Amino acid sequence: MTGAFFMNIVVNGNQHELAGAGTLDQLLKELEIVPERVAIMVNDRVIPKLNRKDVALREGDRVEILTFIGGG
Amino acid sequence: MNKLKLGGKEFESRLILGTGKFSSVEIMLEAIKASGAELVTVALRRFNRDRPSDDLLGPLTRLGITLVPNTSGARNAAEAVRAAQLGRELSGSSFVKVEIHPNPHHLMPDPIETYEASRELARDGFIVLPYMPADPVLAKRLEDVGCAAVMPLGSAIGTGQGLSTAEMVKLIIADSGIPVIVDAGLRAPSEAAAAMEMGCSAVLVNSAIAAAGHPAAMAAAFAIAVKAGYAARQAGLMSRGDHAVATSPLTSFLTGS
């Protein structure tokens, strides 16, 4: 069903070719990111963890994947 | 010692730690343990695939620490609200430190954006701790819109100028119905003690500990100072004793008993 299907999106400011179904879960798997460790925005909208499986990425989407670092 | 009550939760420690500027995650964790802090601030940045070991969420959660995501990096209220929502998603806690400093040099907080972000976040159920200029009127405004505490700066972030805003902080404390937490600019434990003696409910310290020769030891020293300052205030400090003397009696017009 998926075949040679690619999509261009922007992840953390960089171009990224996404292979596969194009969901956020897919993206995290591809990037080898533990889902509980990050928070995600798509096109400036915060996506709650519960809704990640429902978000279908589209060509040109801007994804921000964020985590905690030290800060005052 | 009474517990610190914040956002419907109680905390033994009145020292809140910032986690920035440490030379490594290990040193930062040691400092947190040495400080006894139960609340620490963290910031949000893009996940870096090349440095997954910088993960803070795991170690801090294992220590039983309550995370207070800050919104630093946000330049306006809309960005701060988004940052807060991301922080809540990630931490699972409703605490947020609203920190909006558009000027990258002096890092002074923007009062207007901070007010607007705080108002929206409080409405959205966050436990809002706004980092603000030491302004007594702004403090009441923030209280009115539902902040859980106010965090007036002691002096500009990282400058270590101490409690340069002491007189303003005293006014804020006198009028405030919510906890007052001095944040930023404290350099030495004595300054933290002074803030507590003045009536602050807690202090937030970052640079003074992260930049110390031995951060964990400095963190322990700050913890002692915060306890001492708080205990002194509860014990009732002796007054300074400066007052004028009249040249002729003012009460001679009052006869009788």
Added chain:
Amino acid sequence: MPGVLPSFLDPAPWLTLARTAAPADVRRALNAAQPGETEFAALLSPAAGELLEDMAVRARELTRRHFGQTLTLYIPLYLSDYCSGGCVYCGFAADRRQPRSRLEHDEMIRELDAIKSMGFEEVLLLTGERTPHADLDYLRDAVAEASRRFAAVTVEAFPMAAEEYRSLSGAGAIGVTIYQETYEPVQYEQMHRWGPKRDYDNRLATPARVLEGGMRTVGMGALLGLSDPRFDTLCLFRHAMQLRRRYWQSGVSISFPRVCPQEGGYIPPFPVSDRYLAQIIFAFRICMPDVPLVLSTREAPGFRDGMAGVGVNKMSIASRTTVGGYQAAAESLDGQFHVNDDRDIESFCAMLRAKGLEPVFKNWDKVYR
């Protein structure tokens, strides 16, 4: 059924200190940087009474720091002596002293103009408890007329709803004075024999409604002598502090009316001496350095002269407490409305200047309203 003193006003934790504080407690209170109930209670004690001169020195220093070397002057205008109330201590209770009168519109204008020509810029408009003769509409008309002539118009009348206060504020009033009389619920019930004033809880909630209704300032006070003055002044202190914290954009001021023997023969059970009244005023000044403290012409000239600038920063003068008193040479009243200091403005101002105090009639203009 007597009302209930709410816990945020309850003075119980400090009453013992107010009766038994040691000289060391008093000295600590005199110089405290952030005085609260503990300091206030210590300053009410007999030990503080022994240090009255020290209290006066501190009170004068703080009055000067916050108000400069000035004294603000205002004048009361009694619009109507109709009253439906039944206060035991007052000669104007509904079952006493007939006949009653009120200023009709033209008379009111003449009274206002007479006061204005005396040099005043702040007027306090008074009525008794709510009656059809002197109701909200009547008061609003008076406020509007006064507001055209004076820089500051305040009102001392009957408790109202917040929306009613808002309408008075819209008409130009900047403040309302309303005394709790006494915070002690049982005594309060005994003093107020009938009518709406009997409602203790409603009276207590009135200052908050004043500020809720947008007034810039609320004048508070207890009628000293009705109950143990330590009890009442501690409650008053707590009440004022609570209102300041909640209505931080508004101000409070405090007055110190003492019960006077009234025509009907009421003798106050806890009479307050001159010395103790001075001590109370000093205690308020020391613990609330930036709050206006007000003395009326109910007090004698010697006392007023001594207190001017020493704690007290605002006084009435040249008062007439009869309706229409500024036009006609009316008879003077006894009891609660007796004018003890009947000096004219010039003499009073000369006294103030001799003490190094500048009389001030106007504190602000309402150009931007």
